[in-house]
Amino acid sequence: MPRFRQILDSMAPYKPGKAVAAPDGRSYKLSSNESPYDPLPSVVEAVAEGARQIHRYPDAGSVALTEAIAARYGVPAEHVATGPGSVTVAQQLLEAVGEPGAEVVYAWRSFEAYPLLADLAGVTSVRVPLAGEDHDLDAMAEAVTDRTSLIFVCNPNNPTGTAIRRRELTAFLDRVPEDVLVVLDEAYREYVRDEDVPDGVELYRDRPNVCVLRTFSKAYGLAGLRVGYLIGHEPVASAVRKTTVPFAVNHLAQLAAVASLQAEDELLDRVERVVKERTRVSEALAAQGWTVPHSEANFVWLRLGERTADFAAACAAEGVAVRPFHPEGCRVTIADPEANDAFLAAAASFAHRTGES
Numbered sequence: 001m002p003r004f005r006q007i008l009d010s011m012a013p014y015k016p017g018k019a020v021a022a023p024d025g026r027s028y029k030l031s032s033n034e035s036p037y038d039p040l041p042s043v044v045e046a047v048a049e050g051a052r053q054i055h056r057y058p059d060a061g062s063v064a065l066t067e068a069i070a071a072r073y074g075v076p077a078e079h080v081a082t083g084p085g086s087v088t089v090a091q092q093l094l095e096a097v098g099e100p101g102a103e104v105v106y107a108w109r110s111f112e113a114y115p116l117l118a119d120l121a122g123v124t125s126v127r128v129p130l131a132g133e134d135h136d137l138d139a140m141a142e143a144v145t146d147r148t149s150l151i152f153v154c155n156p157n158n159p160t161g162t163a164i165r166r167r168e169l170t171a172f173l174d175r176v177p178e179d180v181l182v183v184l185d186e187a188y189r190e191y192v193r194d195e196d197v198p199d200g201v202e203l204y205r206d207r208p209n210v211c212v213l214r215t216f217s218k219a220y221g222l223a224g225l226r227v228g229y230l231i232g233h234e235p236v237a238s239a240v241r242k243t244t245v246p247f248a249v250n251h252l253a254q255l256a257a258v259a260s261l262q263a264e265d266e267l268l269d270r271v272e273r274v275v276k277e278r279t280r281v282s283e284a285l286a287a288q289g290w291t292v293p294h295s296e297a298n299f300v301w302l303r304l305g306e307r308t309a310d311f312a313a314a315c316a317a318e319g320v321a322v323r324p325f326h327p328e329g330c331r332v333t334i335a336d337p338e339a340n341d342a343f344l345a346a347a348a349s350f351a352h353r354t355g356e357s
């Protein structure tokens with residue numbers, strides 16, 4: 001038998017969101033925070049055109065995409081590094097900082113990829129419990145030791161949807177030692193409407209140890225192509241470039257991402273529709289008696305405790321796939337009105353049947 005690293009025995013593999021179908025065939029996938037909309041024709045066209053070049057390796061440096069992102073945010077191209085999904089960029093950052101014995105601090109519950117990536121990189125996870133549904137930034141600052149090399153701050157937080165405001169976040173950043181990298185994971189930034197929630201791209205500018213992760217997977221609707229990126233100072237961006245596997249972002253993904261930035265207004269109109277639906281769904285859930293933390297993302301969180309698995313099963317029976325984290329709660333993606341209505345009906349009948357919500 002070949003010998004494998006011991007950590008593989010204890011690692012929980014990443015569980016992707018499932019699709020389910022009701023007996024009548026209805027199926028709504030609200031388990032992966034994807035865009036509910038079909039790709040834009042202009043993006044499909046760019047990908048179809050790009051298919052003619054797939055016998056060639058892609059541009060290893062994603063130059064056109066990097067420049068388009070830099071122009072979009074008004075940052076130097078040297079401050080941008082792309083990767084095959086921002087999850088991979090996060091992994092590269094951990095590999096870049098993770099000397100043996102290093103620690104990574106993050107809130108828990110937060111993005112389920114963090115523990116997995118930390119284990120893979122050989123970095124020790126230090127999980128700081130949420131305070132209610134929010135990051136406990138004081139406790140996170142106190143959890144920093146001289147072994148800490150990286151901190152993930154997921155804003156808005158996946159899966160609770162809550163967002164950290166400017167004053168709190170800047171006070172936290174002021175407390176973090178300068179040699180610790182703070183990664184602001186802003187996968188859901190486009191859905192934020194609270195003006196007090198800071199844009200990481202503003203915060204990183206005068207802070208060399210702060211960087212931002214963004215993705216084309218959610219608001220830009222390219223989850224299937226895998227493109228994400230980092231915005232950070234030159235040493236951070238260059239660490240990401242060094243830890244990549246060659247040609248990580250494929251040609252079609254690069255073209256689709258550039259085409260998406262060109263069609264950004266159309267995509268952000270779709271985001272606005274999801275935000276309106278978020279309000280409608282949150283209010284409808286509250287009217288059913290559920291307690292729903294205010295979400296700034298494209299999903300809502302129901303803290304169901306021991307009822308989590310039952311609730312997910314009841315939704316599945318109605319053709320609605322949600323993301324259960326038993327025994328904590330369910331995360332439910334906001335999609336188009338029809339899918340959201342199917343979810344609201346399932347939630348109402350669960351509340352009615354169990355006599356509680």
Ligand SMILES: *Cc1c(COP(=O)(O)O)cnc(C)c1O
Pocket residue numbers: 033084085086087088111154158185187214215216217218223226227228
């Ligand atoms: C979805 C998500 C990502 C982005 O993943 P990709 O690898 O870019 O598809 C990153 N962080 C969080 C918190 C997410 O929920």
